[in-house]
Amino acid sequence: MTRLLPMAGTALALLLAASQAQASGCIAATPGTSLSADEAAAVYDCLKDILLNGYRQGDKRWIPADYVEDYRSWSPASRYPAFSEAHGGRHLVTYVNEIGAADYLRFDESETEMPVGALLAAESFSVDDRGRAQPGPLFLMEKVERGRSPQTGDWFYMAVAPNGSPMVMDVISSCSACHQSRFGQRGGLGYPPAEARAQPVSASGSQPE
Numbered sequence: 001m002t003r004l005l006p007m008a009g010t011a012l013a014l015l016l017a018a019s020q021a022q023a024s025g026c027i028a029a030t031p032g033t034s035l036s037a038d039e040a041a042a043v044y045d046c047l048k049d050i051l052l053n054g055y056r057q058g059d060k061r062w063i064p065a066d067y068v069e070d071y072r073s074w075s076p077a078s079r080y081p082a083f084s085e086a087h088g089g090r091h092l093v094t095y096v097n098e099i100g101a102a103d104y105l106r107f108d109e110s111e112t113e114m115p116v117g118a119l120l121a122a123e124s125f126s127v128d129d130r131g132r133a134q135p136g137p138l139f140l141m142e143k144v145e146r147g148r149s150p151q152t153g154d155w156f157y158m159a160v161a162p163n164g165s166p167m168v169m170d171v172i173s174s175c176s177a178c179h180q181s182r183f184g185q186r187g188g189l190g191y192p193p194a195e196a197r198a199q200p201v202s203a204s205g206s207q208p209e
């Protein structure tokens, strides 16, 4: 019996790899990781429906299904899908919900205490060395009540695979350790790279320039 377990594990890993490496049919103008902003935006246009339909498939189990249903109606926090080495060499498109928008979209470098109920979603895709785009996970963060998860800075981290399955992971080592060590001084927030950020919202709510 026990000899079957490693095999089952391998089969599962292959299945996961296969489901994550599904060909999207979207091809980037530049292969690899150095797409221009416009090229990355074009890939995202092609992938938009594929990503959303994939994330929406199946039961979300411990992840509230409405996060996945609703995130596209939140405020975009990035202007184009910027490359993120930290997220497995993928391009990220970030959204923030209404509760979190005013604070997140200031992209404040100092201590930011996000309001309870703030939600962030980052869709992702990768481009291989032949230019083929592949859907990546939907990364989610939720700010919870102070003291509810002190080890993670009171953030819940979640991820949905491209085929809609909630991803089982140790959120401390897979997510929080990096966010806390690199961005602990600004509330655990990574923010898109400066050039990819949506127009910042000032404290008065008006937009600069």
Ligand code: HEC
Pocket (backbone or CB within 6 Å): 082, 083, 084, 085, 086, 087, 092, 094, 120, 121, 122, 139, 140, 141, 157, 158, 159, 169, 173, 174, 175, 176, 178, 179, 188, 189, 190, 191, 192, 193
């Ligand atoms: C090695 C470091 C690292 C790890 C591990 C990591 N992240 Fe991130 N995360 C970042 C960085 C850097 C950003 C800024 C976005 C970018 O680079 O485009 C970010 C951004 C995000 C965002 C957008 C909100 C923000 O902080 O600006 C979400 C949501 C997110 N990560 C969730 C996750 C989840 C869920 C995991 C675990 C599965 C995870 N991250 C693992 C570094 C990391």
